[in-house]
Amino acid sequence: MASKKKILIVQTAFIGDVILATPLAEAARQIFPDCQVDFMVIPAAANLLEKNSFINRVVVFDKRGQQRGLGAVWKLAKSLQREHYDLALVPHRSLRSALLVRLARIPQRIGFDRSAGSRLFTRRVLYLQKHEVERNLDLLRVFNDDFATPSPKVFWDKNDEQVVDQIIESNQNARWFCALAPGSVWATKRWPAERFIELAGKLIAETGAFIYLIGGGGDVALGVRIAAAIGKNCVDTAGRLSLRQSAALLDRCEILISNDSAPTHLGVATRCKVITIFGPTVPAFGFAPFGDGHVVEKNLPCRPCSSHGSNHCPLGTHACMLEISVKEVFSQILAAKNSISNHI
DSSP: OTTOOEEEEEOOSOHHHHHHHHHHHHHHHHHSTTOEEEEEEOGGGHHHHTTOTTOSEEEEOOTTTTTOSHHHHHHHHHHHHTTTOSEEEEOOOOHHHHHHHHHTTOSEEEEETTSTTGGGSSEEEOOOSSOHHHHHHHHHHTTOOOSOOOOOOOOOOHHHHHHHHHHHGGGTTSSEEEEEEOOOSSGGGOOOHHHHHHHHHHHHHHHOEEEEEOOOGGGHHHHHHHHHHHOSSEEEOTTTSOHHHHHHHHTTOSEEEEESSHHHHHHHTTTOEEEEEOSSSOGGGTTSOSSSOEEEOOOOTTOOOOSSOOSSOTTSOOHHHHTSOHHHHHHHHHHHHHHHHHTO
């Protein structure tokens, strides 16, 4: 174990997956105190890790852009080979990720048995039904299981805080801040925009909340629509903030209500209480908010209908989302808010 001084973590999936893999870097430092930890991600996720104190270097793999194709994979593998890594931890279950660390000739390569490239690993770990954070940490437990389980973390700097200060400056007199994340890559994972609008109105009128809309570039149109309907006491930040800045804003909010998407995990990495609305997927897959977050869902025989969500409901009803009422989500918010107040 003492020889494992240079470690590469490979997670080039979605932003939420990257956040859930950050505990690997912190746990690696517990097991191998003198190690160097580098972390490979897609360009969209790099901002998340640039200030992470447990990571020495962020390696960017633009697999859908300039580094697309086998030639680019070979070139990247050769550059990784020159880094002389001792160990690769590969939570991403793609053939490309497994092939990359094999071509880089990293002597120890640990990944899941359900990876498409599992035969290219030197050690395969069972992909068990548990939370993704705990599942990822199983890749390190083959060396030592005597470590504290870290939570997902996102680090930001003073410049990020200054951006957030400017956004909330004129709203400091609000009773409390509530964040809404109405977007998702998958249409079936989105609770209807009209319900987010109704929920925001109820929060403003009955609790004095100020609403911040959170989202990425793909959520801009949705954010504009919802913010216009809510009117005053709402600021739309979708597409305006970096991932770190969004995390810094969530850190100033008491509660986040999110679909089953990346903002859920971004919120978990802050002091914000998280409530996640689940539809076509289920928490049993391992992607519920880690820790003491809340889940709102309906137990229907058609769930889950897919592992990631889809653009169309297979039954044409979208019942998994439409049966979740504003009243139900609002009551969860009040319960969470009371819990926060009781701990102050």
